[in-house]
Amino acid sequence: QVQLVESGGGLVQPGGSLRLSCAASGRTFSSWDMGWFRQDPRKEREFVAVISWSGRSTYYADSVKGRFTISRDNAKNTVYLQMNNLKPEDTAVYYCNKDTKWSGSNWSGGDYWGQGTQVTVSS
Secondary structure (H helix, E strand, C coil), X not given: CCCEEEECCEEECCCCCEEEEEEECCCCHHHCCEEEEEECCCCCCEEEEEECCCCCCEEECCCCCCCEEEEEECCCCEEEEEECXXXXXXXXXXXXXXXXXXXXXXXXXXXXXXXXXXXXXCC
C-alpha cells in the first residue's frame, strides 16, 4: 500500500522560504517519478514540479521556475520542494503525487496523492 505524507507548510511573508517534504511508504520508491501539485480553493489543481525516479531530470511550471527546486532522497523515501522568494499567489494546498507523467499536452497526476499541506504567503 502506498502512502504519501506531506509536511513543512505554514505561514510565511512574501519573499520568504519554505521547504516541503513528502515521505512515501513503499519499497519501490526509487522507481517512481514524483511530482508536486497545488490547489487554491478558487482554482483547479495545477502542476508545480516533477522529478524523475533517478533525480536526474526535473521540470517546473513557468510560474515557479527559478524560485522552486524539487529534489529527492531515495534512501529516505522522501521528495522535497524548496520554495524561495515566495509570493502571495503561491498560497495553496500543496500535494505530492506518485507517477506524475507528461500526457502529451500537460503534466498529469498518478493515482496516489498525499493529504496536502497548506502554504500561506501573506504579510
